[in-house]
Amino acid sequence: MSLLEVRSLRAGYGPVEVLRGIDFHVDEGEVVVILGANGSGKTTTLRALSGMVETSGEVVFDGRSIAGARPEQVAQAGVAHVPQGRGTVTDLTVEENLRLGAYTRRDKEVGTDLERWYEMFPRLAERRQQQAGGMSGGEQQMLAIARAMMARPRLVLLDEPSLGLAPLITQGLFRTLGDMNRDLGTSMLVVEQNATLALAIATRGYVLETGEIVVEGTATELAGNDDVRKAYLGI
Numbered sequence: 001m002s003l004l005e006v007r008s009l010r011a012g013y014g015p016v017e018v019l020r021g022i023d024f025h026v027d028e029g030e031v032v033v034i035l036g037a038n039g040s041g042k043t044t045t046l047r048a049l050s051g052m053v054e055t056s057g058e059v060v061f062d063g064r065s066i067a068g069a070r071p072e073q074v075a076q077a078g079v080a081h082v083p084q085g086r087g088t089v090t091d092l093t094v095e096e097n098l099r100l101g102a103y104t105r106r107d108k109e110v111g112t113d114l115e116r117w118y119e120m121f122p123r124l125a126e127r128r129q130q131q132a133g134g135m136s137g138g139e140q141q142m143l144a145i146a147r148a149m150m151a152r153p154r155l156v157l158l159d160e161p162s163l164g165l166a167p168l169i170t171q172g173l174f175r176t177l178g179d180m181n182r183d184l185g186t187s188m189l190v191v192e193q194n195a196t197l198a199l200a201i202a203t204r205g206y207v208l209e210t211g212e213i214v215v216e217g218t219a220t221e222l223a224g225n226d227d228v229r230k231a232y233l234g235i
């Protein structure tokens with residue numbers, strides 16, 4: 001059974017239907033990417049999984065239905081969401097943001113994990129007492145990711161982690177995501193417009209077009225697909 005199994009997922013905003021019944025899954029340990037142009041419904045897909053928009057359809061996580069669950073219930077079940085445009089509290093310090101990420105945990109290893117993420121992202125260690133809002137876009141994105149990881153999620157939802165970041169920073173960020181997946185086994189569902197970098201760390205992927213999945217395959221298949229190459233890889 002897949003870690004996340006989604007069937008006939010529909011979602012929208014009031015009378016506006018955005019997702020028209022999509023099916024996808026994420027297996028344990030996979031990095032799955034959802035590619036799609038602006039407005040195709042990528043953010044809505046992640047919001048639907050996190051209980052932030054009205055949905056219908058099946059969403060089964062770790063064998064349990066989380067369809068219609070509230071955001072805090074989804075988080076409690078082991079799914080962390082890094083929203084588009086950072087997910088940090090700007091007037092809290094770096095360390096306060098990281099500790100906030102661990103609020104669902106009952107164990108006593110939060111301090112150990114803090115050190116692990118400071119090691120992974122040395123810039124955050126240097127800035128641990130600074131307000132998050134004063135940091136660069138790249139640093140805030142690293143903080144948002146580390147904060148999500150502080151919950152020790154089994155699945156992380158990442159909404160366009162590359163958005164607004166310089167190419168070199170983005171490359172480093174994706175390398176770190178790949179390392180996190182490999183070293184910790186954390187499964188990831190990444191929505192991205194930067195297909196080249198996303199496919200480099202992905203196991204499989206889907207292409208979303210106006211709320212429907214039009215292509216799916218392994219990362220290698222997608223990278224070799226003519227339509228995908230033209231639309232997302234600029235080849």
Ligand SMILES: Nc1ncnc2c1ncn2[C@@H]1O[C@H](COP(=O)(O)OP(=O)(O)O)[C@@H](O)[C@H]1O
Nearest residue numbers: 013016018036037038039040041042043044045
């Ligand atoms: N809060 C909202 N209210 C109404 N329509 C929205 C809202 N957010 C997004 N939409 C619409 O839903 C569609 C998909 O948006 P979104 O999921 O953000 O796409 P993407 O993340 O792929 O760019 C777009 O047509 C967008 O205009």
Ligand SMILES: [Mg+2]
Nearest residue numbers: 042043084160
């Ligand atoms: Mg979006």
